[in-house]
Every structure is written in structure tokens, then in C-alpha cells.
Amino acid sequence: MxxxxxxxxxxxxxxxxxxxxxxxxxxxxxxxxxxxxxxxxxxxxxxxxxxxxxxxxxxxxxxxxxxxxxxxxxxxxxxxxxxxxxxxxxxxxxxxxAGYDLSLSDRPRYCGACNAPLERVSWAESTPEYAPDPGAERVWRCRDCGQHFWRGATGGTSPRRSKPSERHYFEVGHRRLR
Known part of the structure; x- marks a missing residue:
């Protein structure tokens, strides 16, 4: 453990x-x-x-x-x-x-904001304006807070972040992850 x-x-x-x-x-x-x-x-x-x-x-x-x-x-x-x-x-x-695998997940499991489980958004579902079309790329939604996550366009960076040290693998909704 x-x-x-x-x-x-x-x-x-x-x-x-x-x-x-x-x-x-x-x-x-x-x-x-x-x-x-x-x-x-x-x-x-x-x-x-x-x-x-x-x-x-x-x-x-x-x-x-x-x-x-x-x-x-x-x-x-x-x-x-x-x-x-x-x-x-x-x-x-x-x-x-210490032995922890810190590889970024291809399929995120937990919301970066609240830790609730994520669910894949179906290609037929609509997403908020800030999120990509789930028919074009994989999108996940938090079951609790409703935030949407998707893989960043450049293999893991979000253009909204000014410092490379603050970049995340998945982009998220309209607010910055803390």
C-alpha cells in the first residue's frame, strides 16, 4: 500500500x-x-x-x-x-x-478540482462552449462539479497558462486549476 x-x-x-x-x-x-x-x-x-x-x-x-x-x-x-x-x-x-508512477493518464479518472469520478462524454452529447466537441476529441465530465476535461492540443499543455511550470496534461473548463 x-x-x-x-x-x-x-x-x-x-x-x-x-x-x-x-x-x-x-x-x-x-x-x-x-x-x-x-x-x-x-x-x-x-x-x-x-x-x-x-x-x-x-x-x-x-x-x-x-x-x-x-x-x-x-x-x-x-x-x-x-x-x-x-x-x-x-x-x-x-x-x-518513492516509487509513484506519475505518468499522465490517457483516461483521467478523477476531477482535478474536486476528486470526484469522471465520466466520458458521449460523442452525441453537447458540451459547454469552452470545451471541444466530443465527436472530435475525447472529453470527460466530472460527475459532481460538472467541469469538462480534455487532452491539450500540444500533447499536454494549455495555452492559457503563461509559465511552462504551471502546465497540465488536461485542459479544464473555463477556470484555472489550483
Whole structure:
């Protein structure tokens, strides 16, 4: 169930995208990236959970690996992974080194905004004006918040983002992913 030991060193076990993760309040941006890689990545603040004991209880109840920057919290977790960096790209490198597969999914499974399951939009369905025609390219819709996702035109970049470091594999609706 783990991809790394609590200290962040590689355990030799590659984490599966089906593994549930719980990211603490310091890792909200990272949760979006993990969702686009196919991980069920719950962000603590999306669930209204902030306290350490509440985080630990939720991780156990839902069978999730707790991902945190807090060393003592990671040590207390039944399954915990400590991330050291404050930079999301360095955080992704740490996860990759710990055995997590960060390949971008051809078929996204979770909404980058709210983590709810995505469903493929049928070619016959209409989409909002900002989304492409599902007859021309694959489009997914969040079952909860209704956002639409599709593969970026240049193999993973969104022209609405000014910095390459903020680019995502899938474009999303009319608002920027956080």
C-alpha cells in the first residue's frame, strides 16, 4: 500500500494509481497533479479536515496513505509519506523517487478540482462552449462539479497558462486549476 517509507526513501514497491491518498493542508496543489495521473487524491481542506488527529483518523478509516510535509505527522500515520519540498515540481520528483508512477493518464479518472469520478462524454452529447466537441476529441465530465476535461492540443499543455511550470496534461473548463 505504500510507495515509500515514512522518511521518503524508496521502498522498491511501486504505488498503484488505485491507491487512495490523503494530502494534508500543505499539499493542495500537489493533489491536482496526482489526480491527473490517475490517483484518488483527497485534499484535507476539501473534506474540512485540518487537525492532525482528524487527518490520521480519516486516513485509517478510508485506507489512505497520508502524504504530508509534517515529519511527526508522517511518523504517526499507519501509512505515511513525508514530502520535504515546498515546490510542487520537487514534490513530484520526491513521489517519483518513492516509487509513484506519475505518468499522465490517457483516461483521467478523477476531477482535478474536486476528486470526484469522471465520466466520458458521449460523442452525441453537447458540451459547454469552452470545451471541444466530443465527436472530435475525447472529453470527460466530472460527475459532481460538472467541469469538462480534455487532452491539450500540444500533447499536454494549455495555452492559457503563461509559465511552462504551471502546465497540465488536461485542459479544464473555463477556470484555472489550483
Amino acid at each position: 505504500t510507495g515509500a517509507n515514512v522518511d521518503g526513501s524508496a521502498s522498491g514497491v511501486e504505488a498503484e494509481p488505485t491507491e487512495g491518498l490523503l494530502l494534508d493542508v500543505m499539499l493542495g496543489k500537489l493533489s491536482t497533479y496526482l489526480r491527473m495521473c490517475g490517483y484518488d487524491a483527497t485534499y484535507a481542506l476539501d473534506r474540512g479536515v485540518e487537525g492532525d488527529d482528524d487527518l490520521l483518523a480519516l486516513a485509517v478509516t478510508e485506507g489512505r496513505t497520508l502524504v504530508t510535509r509534517d515529519e511527526s505527522l508522517a511518523a504517526r500515520a499507519a501509512a505515511g509519506l513525508r514530502i520535504e519540498s515546498t515546490d510542487v515540481h520537487e514534490q513530484l520528483r520526491e513521489l517519483r523517487a
